[in-house]
Amino acid sequence: MSTYERGQALSEKVNPGMEDALRARYDALVPGLSRTVVDVAYGQFYARGGVDEKTRLLATIAALTALGAQTRPQLKVNIGSARAVGATREEICEIIFQMTLYGGFPAMINAMNAAIEVFEAEEKETPDE
Template sequence: MDSDRFQRGQATLSSIHGHIGEGVMKALGDIAPEFARFIIEFPYGDIYARGILSPRERQIATISSLVTLGHSPKELRAHIQGGLNVGCSRQDIVEVIMQMAVYAGFPAAVNALLVAKEVFAELDERGQQAAETGRP
């Protein structure tokens, strides 16, 4: 195992997805630990860490791609959250998804908008709970 790639990948994954990324990797570790390592090393250690595109630009590209695929709601959910974490606004994300209707079709865009709506509602609910309890 290339420890530099792995450590760079872990740092990049954490900077985009926070603790959510760790949970996904742990879940995969139970069934396919090598695959979890591949995800950390290749996409996050090699590609995302290149520094040519900003994290925000990479999340926009990833959200666009996932919308176009049309069959990855869990990944789309994670990358919508990741986009928010790296500076995308909700409006940015909605606009990117709407743009994909031109290329992926309305069903793919509608499904993605509904995923975004769920993510936004969950964040609003957590924010309301944090405001009420004084805890995040």
């Protein structure tokens, strides 16, 4: 299986429709951008062995949190992806809180607000019965 095929399978698992959304938004400006993201980010990085998907996504959430508010869109995508592979809300929030030491309180608060938005969207998709 090629790295693109591995990336495509994983991206569809954790973020269905992502490649199509990237293609529609960016490929007219940068032909092949969507395929490159799927091949490189998902196929060559996220689908690597060594650590499980949840751990890799929690590490991504930590990095994006420490980088600050400019990563909010990517942070929300990765929080959703982490939830899709079994990360709990508590695990995600603890990782975000830990990043206070590295990114500061504003970065942590911004990331926590992004997480809350993802969690609220989940609740709207699957209301309590």
